[in-house]
Amino acid sequence: MEIARNSNNIWRVIDLIKWGEQYFQENGFTVPRKEIELLLQDILGCSRVDLYLRFEEPIPNTQLVKLRNWVQRRKKREPIQYITGKAGFYNLMLTVTPDVLIPRPESERLIEVILETIDKKADISILDVGTGSGCIALALGYELPNTKVTGIDKSAKAIEIAQINAVDLKIENVSFSQIDLFAFNIEYKYDILVSNPPYIPQQDIESLMPDVKNFEPISALTDSNDGLNFYRKFSEISSNLINKDGWLFLEVGLGEHPKTAMKLFSNNKFKNVELIKDYNNADRVLKAQIA
Numbered sequence: 001m002e003i004a005r006n007s008n009n010i011w012r013v014i015d016l017i018k019w020g021e022q023y024f025q026e027n028g029f030t031v032p033r034k035e036i037e038l039l040l041q042d043i044l045g046c047s048r049v050d051l052y053l054r055f056e057e058p059i060p061n062t063q064l065v066k067l068r069n070w071v072q073r074r075k076k077r078e079p080i081q082y083i084t085g086k087a088g089f090y091n092l093m094l095t096v097t098p099d100v101l102i103p104r105p106e107s108e109r110l111i112e113v114i115l116e117t118i119d120k121k122a123d124i125s126i127l128d129v130g131t132g133s134g135c136i137a138l139a140l141g142y143e144l145p146n147t148k149v150t151g152i153d154k155s156a157k158a159i160e161i162a163q164i165n166a167v168d169l170k171i172e173n174v175s176f177s178q179i180d181l182f183a184f185n186i187e188y189k190y191d192i193l194v195s196n197p198p199y200i201p202q203q204d205i206e207s208l209m210p211d212v213k214n215f216e217p218i219s220a221l222t223d224s225n226d227g228l229n230f231y232r233k234f235s236e237i238s239s240n241l242i243n244k245d246g247w248l249f250l251e252v253g254l255g256e257h258p259k260t261a262m263k264l265f266s267n268n269k270f271k272n273v274e275l276i277k278d279y280n281n282a283d284r285v286l287k288a289q290i291a
Contacts, residue, residue, distance in 0.1 A: 099157035134162030141174035154180035197230035258283035
């Protein structure tokens with residue numbers, strides 16, 4: 001790799017895009033131009049459109065050194081969000097580290113379903129279980145200023161990141177606490193429980209992309225079992241955690257996972273149990289109301 005080794009060599013934006021596209025293509029990336037574009041966008045603090053408006057602009061050596069380091073990390077399949085330390089979610093820009101799961105666009109469907117279901121002006125309380133970066137709790141707090149949102153996670157490092165995000169985004173109706181749902185009895189009742197729990201079966205972890213299995217926290221991906229531990233727990237304790245006629249919204253996995261999870265809520269504790277699809281026509285959200 002030649003960039004940043006010789007400060008006398010002038011590299012323009014367009015030169016780096018062309019070089020990066022070829023480099024990532026040679027290293028087996030499926031969308032090589034996008035890889036270099038995303039890295040450059042963050043280093044230059046600009047949009048993709050601005051990147052091409054600035055294509056003749058020379059890049060200072062300090063930024064070339066940074067880009068060189070980032071490209072080497074990405075070559076090893078480290079996720080771009082961990083490299084830049086940022087991830088977008090539901091119009092929010094969040095700080096992320098390898099201590100938290102990277103927010104997925106698919107999880108935005110959870111937010112949409114909640115907003116479609118409830119009275120947006122109501123003064124309600126929401127519990128977000130396994131909050132990670134705080135993305136779901138913060139998106140709901142931002143969209144629903146009348147609500148009080150609590151995010152919990154068993155990871156102290158995740159709670160630290162979530163609190164940083166709350167401060168940075170100036171969202172004051174969201175709070176975070178380090179709580180393990182399986183080891184702590186929550187006495188307070190909420191109007192809504194939402195969660196994107198670890199739902200990948202342990203046996204499927206090895207088949208994941210290296211970007212995911214080698215870098216993201218395993219405890220946020222799998223329950224080290226069949227991917228249903230959290231759903232069993234929710235089906236057992238939801239009536240103690242959620243007010244009567246309150247709602248439960250859970251992200252679900254692939255294949256048979258959604259229907260298997262749904263069966264856990266087919267008892268007299270729940271009503272209006274439903275699977276809702278995402279924009280790829282896949283079951284994405286399990287929705288249930290406390291009877």
